[in-house]
Amino acid sequence: MxxxxxxxxxxxxxxxxxxxxxxxxxxxxxxxxxxxxxxxxxxxxxxxxxxxxxxxxxxxxxxxxxxxxxxxxxxxxxxxxxxxxxxxxxxxxxxxxxxxxxxxxxxxxxxxxxxxxxxxxxxxxxxxxxxxxxxxxxxxxxxxxxxxxxxxxxxxxGVSERILAAGAQTTAKGASELLQQHLQLSYAPYSGGQAALMLSMGEQHFYGRYIENAAFNPSFHPLLAALSQVALLGQGIDFKAIDRVSLAELDSLKSHQDSTEAMVRRLAPQARFQYHCANSNAAAVNT
Missing domain, CATH: 3.40.140.10 (Cytidine Deaminase, domain 2)
Known part of the structure; x- marks a missing residue:
């Protein structure tokens, strides 16, 4: 080759x-x-x-x-x-x-x-x-x-679960359905606050799953995870091309909402930010 x-x-x-x-x-x-x-x-x-x-x-x-x-x-x-x-x-x-x-x-x-x-x-x-x-x-x-x-x-x-135990690949076809699957597959054994993010550039969608760490600070923010996927195109990151950022998370004592919105407003102010927060009873959506 x-x-x-x-x-x-x-x-x-x-x-x-x-x-x-x-x-x-x-x-x-x-x-x-x-x-x-x-x-x-x-x-x-x-x-x-x-x-x-x-x-x-x-x-x-x-x-x-x-x-x-x-x-x-x-x-x-x-x-x-x-x-x-x-x-x-x-x-x-x-x-x-x-x-x-x-x-x-x-x-x-x-x-x-x-x-x-x-x-x-x-x-x-x-x-x-x-x-x-x-x-x-x-x-x-x-x-x-x-x-x-x-x-x-x-x-x-006291956690025996490991990240790779949830290593199943996604099967959904639609962008929104994929975001929900990534949310379910994310790793948050310490807070219970699973989270995933979809970053859209026109018809291209990039996903980031939240990864918690026992030491807390090395936990991987879902927006940063998605941006790292963009970097793998080998073309840098065109922040002006980002038109939508959708964050989905489960309700817990921690939240990525404020930090995600602040970074989006700084990096890609033209992008539409969507937030989806779900608990055991219902899912709330704010845009």
């Missing part, structure tokens, strides 16, 4: 690479799997949106879905202009969310172009019941347990 055509295919598939595509690329390059993954990282790294730090990072997750099929999910870091640094998205977050969004139920390997920071190590830990996950950082090989000794995780808060 021609690498140029493969990279275009990866953009069209929003950062997803089939096992067969990866194998074909390895044969074309004459590389082993590790070197092929590293080559892909160098090609994907320029897709990062880093106007503040100018430090581009790429990540690649080797995963398996419920059908036993292996695939690779790419990720890059994303920084939002004129927003707080707490809104920055790490490449590992983008890649893990991308793998999960596409049905991953098991992580086999993680490749990154730069050493994962402590924030990312905590985020990765939420995905892994087994901290033996192998992580390649350039030529360095390590396990998650080596990078995050004495880890604090879900079990410390």
């Amino acid at each position: 021609c690498p140029t055509l493969l990279l275009e295919s990866i953009k069209q598939e929003r950062g997803i690479i089939s096992a067969q595509q990866f194998e074909n690329l390895s044969q074309f390059l004459g590389n082993n799997h590790k070197d092929t993954a590293q080559w892909l990282l160098t090609q994907i790294q320029p897709w990062a949106v880093a106007p503040i730090s100018e430090f581009q990072v790429a990540a690649l997750v080797h995963a398996r879905n419920h059908q036993g099929e292996e695939f690779y999910a790419a990720g890059v870091n994303v920084e939002l202009p004129h927003c707080g640094l707490e809104s920055a998205v790490h490449a590992e977050q983008t890649a893990l969310h991308n793998a999960w969004l596409n049905g991953a139920c098991e992580l086999l390997h993680l490749y990154v172009s730069a050493t994962p920071c402590g924030y990312c190590r905590q985020f990765i830990n939420e995905f892994c019941a087994d901290t033996g996950l192998e992580i390649s950082i350039g030529e360095v090989e390590a396990t998650l347990s080596e990078l995050l000794p004495l880890a604090f995780g879900p079990s410390d808060l």
